[in-house]
Amino acid sequence: MRPSGVYSTDYIEDQAIWRTRVDYFWTVFFAVVALSLPLFSASGVFGELGVRFVPETLLGILTDGGILLISIVGLNLLLGYTGQISLGQAAFMMVGAYSSAVLTRQASIPFIFALPIAAVVTGLVGLVFGLASLRVKGFYLAMATLAAQFIIPWAISSYRGDFVRLGGDTGLTVDPARILGIELNTNLEEYYLVLVVAIVMWILARNMVRTRLGRAWIAIRDNDLAAEQLGINVFRYKVLAFFMSAIYAGVAGGLLAHVRRTISPAAFDITESIEMLGMLVIGGAGFPLGPLFGVAFFLFIERWFIDFARDILIDILPSILTFREREALEASLLAGLPPLLFGSFLAIFLIFQPRGLAYRWMIIQAAWRLRPFSKA
Amino acid sequence: MIISPLLHVDHISLSFGGIRAVQNLDFQVRPGEIFAIIGPNGAGKTSTINSISGFYRPQQGRIYFKGQDISDLPTYKRAPLGIARTFQNIALYTNMTALDNLMAARYIYMKSGLFSGAIYWDILKYLPQSLEERIRKVWQPAIWEEVENRHVVEEIIDFLEMAHVRKMPVGTLAYGLRKRVELGRALALEPELLLLDEPMAGMNVEEKEDMARFILDIHEQRNTTIVLIEHDVGLVMDIADRIVVLDFGQKIGEGTPEEISKDERVIEAYLGEQGA
Numbered sequence: 001m002r003p004s005g006v007y008s009t010d011y012i013e014d015q016a017i018w019r020t021r022v023d024y025f026w027t028v029f030f031a032v033v034a035l036s037l038p039l040f041s042a043s044g045v046f047g048e049l050g051v052r053f054v055p056e057t058l059l060g061i062l063t064d065g066g067i068l069l070i071s072i073v074g075l076n077l078l079l080g081y082t083g084q085i086s087l088g089q090a091a092f093m094m095v096g097a098y099s100s101a102v103l104t105r106q107a108s109i110p111f112i113f114a115l116p117i118a119a120v121v122t123g124l125v126g127l128v129f130g131l132a133s134l135r136v137k138g139f140y141l142a143m144a145t146l147a148a149q150f151i152i153p154w155a156i157s158s159y160r161g162d163f164v165r166l167g168g169d170t171g172l173t174v175d176p177a178r179i180l181g182i183e184l185n186t187n188l189e190e191y192y193l194v195l196v197v198a199i200v201m202w203i204l205a206r207n208m209v210r211t212r213l214g215r216a217w218i219a220i221r222d223n224d225l226a227a228e229q230l231g232i233n234v235f236r237y238k239v240l241a242f243f244m245s246a247i248y249a250g251v252a253g254g255l256l257a258h259v260r261r262t263i264s265p266a267a268f269d270i271t272e273s274i275e276m277l278g279m280l281v282i283g284g285a286g287f288p289l290g291p292l293f294g295v296a297f298f299l300f301i302e303r304w305f306i307d308f309a310r311d312i313l314i315d316i317l318p319s320i321l322t323f324r325e326r327e328a329l330e331a332s333l334l335a336g337l338p339p340l341l342f343g344s345f346l347a348i349f350l351i352f353q354p355r356g357l358a359y360r361w362m363i364i365q366a367a368w369r370l371r372p373f374s375k376a
Numbered sequence: 377m378i379i380s381p382l383l384h385v386d387h388i389s390l391s392f393g394g395i396r397a398v399q400n401l402d403f404q405v406r407p408g409e410i411f412a413i414i415g416p417n418g419a420g421k422t423s424t425i426n427s428i429s430g431f432y433r434p435q436q437g438r439i440y441f442k443g444q445d446i447s448d449l450p451t452y453k454r455a456p457l458g459i460a461r462t463f464q465n466i467a468l469y470t471n472m473t474a475l476d477n478l479m480a481a482r483y484i485y486m487k488s489g490l491f492s493g494a495i496y497w498d499i500l501k502y503l504p505q506s507l508e509e510r511i512r513k514v515w516q517p518a519i520w521e522e523v524e525n526r527h528v529v530e531e532i533i534d535f536l537e538m539a540h541v542r543k544m545p546v547g548t549l550a551y552g553l554r555k556r557v558e559l560g561r562a563l564a565l566e567p568e569l570l571l572l573d574e575p576m577a578g579m580n581v582e583e584k585e586d587m588a589r590f591i592l593d594i595h596e597q598r599n600t601t602i603v604l605i606e607h608d609v610g611l612v613m614d615i616a617d618r619i620v621v622l623d624f625g626q627k628i629g630e631g632t633p634e635e636i637s638k639d640e641r642v643i644e645a646y647l648g649e650q651g652a
Contacts, residue, residue: 011526012519016498204494211493211518215472215480222469229429230565231455231484240490286471 004369017206034195037062038188059187063259065299066194067252072280072291073198073205074248079277080286081209082241083221084133085141088126088148090272092246096122096253097263098156101174102164104258111177111258119250125152126246133238149270157265171264174257190259197255201248206288208244217241221286271339278346284356293357301345306337313337380443382407382601383428383569388437390423390625397423398434399625405569410595410602412612415622416646421605422464424622425571428603429461430454441569456484460567462558464574464605470547474557477546478532481564482525488518529564535597536560536590552583559590563598570594572604576611584608588615609647613637621646 008014018024039046041054075089099118103109109117125148132144159166166172176185177193184193208214216237219227228234257263275298283294310333317329353360381404390398398420405411413421426432428439430451438447441457449457460481469477496518503511512520533542536556541549546557555575562570575591576584588611594600606612612619613633621629621642629635629642636642 011523011530012498015519015522015526207496207518208490208494211496211522212483212486212488213490213493215476216483218472218476219469219480219483222471223467225431226463226467226469227480228451229431229455229461230481230561231452233450233452244490 015210017210038191041188043186043188056187059191061299061303063187063191063194065295066191066198067256067259068276068279068298069291069295070194070198070201070255071249071252072276072283072294073202074245074252075276075280076285076291077205077208077217077248078241078245079280080284080290081214081221082217082238084130084238084241085138085277086129086145086148086242086245087142087270087273087277088129088145088152089245089249089276090268090270091149091152092122092126092249093253093256093272094152094156094263094265094268095125095246096250097174097257097268098166098172098253099250100254101172101257101263102166104175104178105172106164111175112179115251115254118254119247122250122253123243123247126249127239127243130239130242130246133242134235146270149273153265153268167264169265171262171267174261174263176261177255177258184258194255194259197251201251202288202291205248209288213237213240275342278342280356282346282349282356284358284361287356287358287362289361290356290358293361297345297357298342301341302338306341309341310334310337381405381440382442383603384440385424385428386438386440388424388427388434388439390420390427390432390434396625398427398622400437401622401625401627402437403620403627403630405601405603406618407568407601408595408599409617410591410604410615412604412606412616412619413622414606414609414612414619414646415628418624419622420625421622422573423625425461425573425603425605429459429571455565455567458566458568459571460562460565460569461571462555462562462573462575464577466551466554466558468546468554468558468561471545473543474538474546474549474560475529475533475542477557477561478529478564479522479525481561482529484565485528486521486525488521493518528566532560532563535593536563552579552586555579555583555587556590559587563594566598568601570600570602572602572606574605574607576606576608584611591615 006020008019013019018027037054038044038059040051041047041056041059042052043056044052044054046052047054071089071093075086078084078086096118099121100111100114103114103117104111129145129148133141136144156166157169160168176183177190178184179193184190209217216227216232219230219232220234220237224234279294279298280290281294282297283292284290310330313333314330317326321329349356383405385401385403387400387402388398389396389400401420401424413424415421423432427434430446430449434447438445440446441454441459444457446454446457469480472480492515498519511517533539536559538553538556538560541553541557546554549557559572559575562572572591576587579587591602591604592615595602604612604616613636616633618632619630619636620627621636621639623645628645629639631639637647
């Protein structure tokens with residue numbers, strides 16, 4: 001909903017993403033914050049001058065978050081807009097990561113070309129698994145895409161051929177990203193790399209869903225029979241959605257490889273796929289801001305709330321335990337708490353806010369604009 | 377003078393297992409007429425419309441549109457030929473706004489794909505006119521196409537008097553308005569043949585009158601040929617040029633409203649005796 005008193009005088013203005021001064025203000029505000037944040041870390045310009053209130057670990061967390069965000073924006077195109085489920089997003093990221101790693105190190109292609117090539121390769125792999133969407137929907141499609149999640153890591157870890165080296169179960173070491181001869185190997189540089197790519201990818205996705213392509217996707221999600229009778233080639237657009245979604249996974253995977261510098265099949269297992277799906281649902285599938293909210297919430301839970309919860313639990317552990325017992329219990333808390341918490345939050349969201357945080361945010365915005373007449 | 381028919385349903389038969397929904401049905405729709413299909417429930421009216429729009433494939437017979445055999449054409453290729461339809465149970469894209477529903481129907485007139493769509497190019501509006509034209513010549517970003525089609529869609533929104541709901545998700549609209557949005561979506565395809573499956577079902581008298589007015593206006597202003605299924609016989613007699621009556625999948629009568637209202641078999645099967 002638009003705030004009262006905002007009028008458009010032409011359709012271009014009416015269709016723009018940023019409509020009001022408030023929109024511009026927040027965009028500029030967050031852009032400035034995101035861009036200047038690393039300058040205040042230890043390796044930043046201001047950090048070297050002594051103004052360092054941003055810990056290096058925060059940059060690392062945000063970099064990981066940005067990579068996740070790219071992948072989930074892709075998943076949002078598929079699940080949120082086209083209504084096709086995929087449980088293979090981590091496997092597609094794996095294809096992107098390995099392609100980019102192999103292309104840069106073994107084929108000596110510069111990173112700036114290797115990343116798009118890796119993305120397209122991933123897209124094609126995604127397209128192949130998307131072919132299943134011709135015949136099946138919903139749960140059955142989920143099972144069909146689950147095949148990707150099992151086949152791809154298995155294939156990569158058991159490949160022993162000579163054409164490329166994939167490193168089997170141990171994986172590969174990857175060179176840092178190199179753009180125009182500059183090696184991006186500090187937290188700060190990686191942060192900027194991921195930030196720029198994530199912003200570009202987000203804007204591209206945002207544009208896709210507000211033009212012909214996106215409306216065709218949404219039409220398929222909302223009513224595929226009607227879409228077909230109104231001239232949309234449903235199968236083609238479903239496969240295209242799988243392709244695009246995998247391209248996003250490919251870019252995310254490629255970045256991940258060059259940021260982490262080591263990749264192995266274990267890092268892309270089904271838990272990752274399901275977590276990404278969960279983040280999208282919590283954030284709000286089918287909303288442009290959904291992935292952002294989802295990732296932010298996940299990072300908040302994973303990097304802060306879990307430590308907080310663990311400390312509380314450890315504090316209230318009965319003191320009669322021996323040191324050994326206590327240590328074992330702490331270790332099991334460390335392993336068991338993240339999935340337990342994430343699972344419970346997902347369940348809570350599915351019950352109380354099934355359309356996700358982004359939807360709640362829209363309601364809050366609408367209520368704010370209707371004040372003082374709103375009830376929410 | 378023989379006018380070549382716009383639509384020729386040539387002896388089609390459609391059955392689902394043992395149920396013969398449509399049997400050997402044959403009729404022609406002339407360009408520019410309002411053609412009504414009436415009959416009791418289960419007579420095969422919707423099956424006929426579904427066969428024309430491609431949702432069902434008749435086992436026998438052919439369907440010709442503008443002289444072209446469309447019986448084997450994939451469903452999605454029929455809309456670009458000039459066939460549009462509405463559905464008996466509203467089949468809108470519920471989470472889209474009314475405006476986007478109509479824009480989604482402009483799909484067949486638009487070209488932008490992955491790249492031109494993804495880039496969109498908002499910045500162009502800040503460029504001077506001359507530079508803008510030059511960019512447009514080389515490469516067509518989605519923004520122009522969006523605006524051009526928006527004009528067409530806004531005209532339809534104006535015509536159907538739904539400007540006040542254009543930015544509302546259609547899922548939140550009242551039933552009568554949703555029917556109207558659906559009609560608008562079909563109109564956005566700028567069809568030559570408009571198939572309306574019970575456009576007035578479940579409406580009150582006022583809404584029905586509005587809808588009848590819209591149908592007549594569409595017919596007059598856009599010269600669209602309309603095939604209409606409707607149960608309100610009085611209304612059909614008023615607005616239709618010709619009527620075909622179905623019962624148990626078979627045609628039991630065809631003609632002008634006057635002819636139909638005197639037809640013995642039609643009276644027996646559907647209309648009932650006068651004063652009975």
